[in-house]
Structure formats: structure tokens, C-alpha cells
Amino acid sequence: MKYKIAIVDDHVLIANALKSIISNFPQFEVIHISENGLDLQQKLNKESEIPNIVLLDVSMPIMDGFETAQWLKENYPEVLIMALSMQDDDKSLIKMIKNGAKGYMLKNAQPTQLIEGLNNLMERGQFFPDWASSKIITSISGNSTSIESCVDFSEREKEFLKYVTTEMTYKEISEIMYCSPRTVENYRDSLFEKLELKSRVGLAVYAIKNGFSV
Incomplete structure (x- = not known):
């Protein structure tokens, strides 16, 4: 049995290169390529074949990766989304996870990393870059208990x-919380310590998973 993959990328050369690489993986096959989310919608509405995985470019015209991921989440929740990006951008990662992505891969990844990612997505339901800690992965998979049952948060930390999970900078967060940027950094550092995390991505994913997001 081969797992079916759909590629959504407005760069034809990249899409065809991905298809060529995947053709060397015996357990996977590319069933179609779309130029954007709208093109994917039309193909899925017309065809009976539903992919197991959608390799989804984050930045596209007409209907980008964020909108497409949200649409897939609502209409085809069984489809696993692997976001593709040119940069290791925290904001894009957080937003794609909020919109339903179960994986995230940079476009400069090696073929060995691509097959590893695809296999992990099918076997474990997720694949995220090394800079996402194991605690983040556990949270995304739904195997962790609620944060509040494990950690004692202050009300201001909950607000933070x-x-x-938004695109606001720490300075902008401090303004909306009516405190200094240094105070916001203190909230951040306190949460890093309590949750044993090292990045804003980690905090954001925990917040999304446990219902703290705006």
C-alpha cells in the first residue's frame, strides 16, 4: 500500500522537484500538484482520491497556506498537513499549527529529512523541526495533561x-498588558522555567493546546 501525497506550491520547479524526489520513496506516491489552495479545493471537490498527506507551501498567491490549512482542517480533518517554508519563522510555525498543520519542514531540507518527515507524519501523526522541543511535540500530539493541572500560573502569566500566540512583539504585548517590556520578559522567563521550554514557539504551542490562545 502506498500513501498518497498532494503537493501545493505555486513554484512549479519546486513542486516538480518534490514529486521527483518522492517518486524514489516506495511507500509514497504523488497523486496531484496544485498551484494554490483554491486549486487544491477544486481538485478535491472533483476527485474521489483523498491524499493522506498534503505538502503545503506557506506563502502562495490567491489562497495561501494558512487559509488552505484552515480549510483542510474543517473539511478534511483526516488529511495530515506538512507545511513547507523557506524560513524557520516562529510566527508562521505558530499560525500553521493553530490552523491544523501536523508537520513543518524547511524547503532546503535534504531528501533524507523529507522521507523522515513523511514517515513520522504517517507513523506518529506529527513532524516538527529540531528547534521544537520534545515537550512541544508531546503537547501537539495530545498526550500531555492540562498545563493548569501541572503548573501553578499567576493570572498575569495566563494573560501573557x-x-x-499572536503576532505581537513582546513590546506590543507589554503595551496591551499595561506594563514594562522588562516585566513581560519576566513573565516569559518564569514560564520558560516552569514549563522547561526555551522558545516562544514552545510557549505558543502549549497555549494553543491548552486553550490560552486569543
């Missing part, structure tokens, strides 16, 4: 967690 809501804003950390």
Missing part, C-alpha cells in the same frame, strides 16, 4: 500566554 494568550498574547504569546
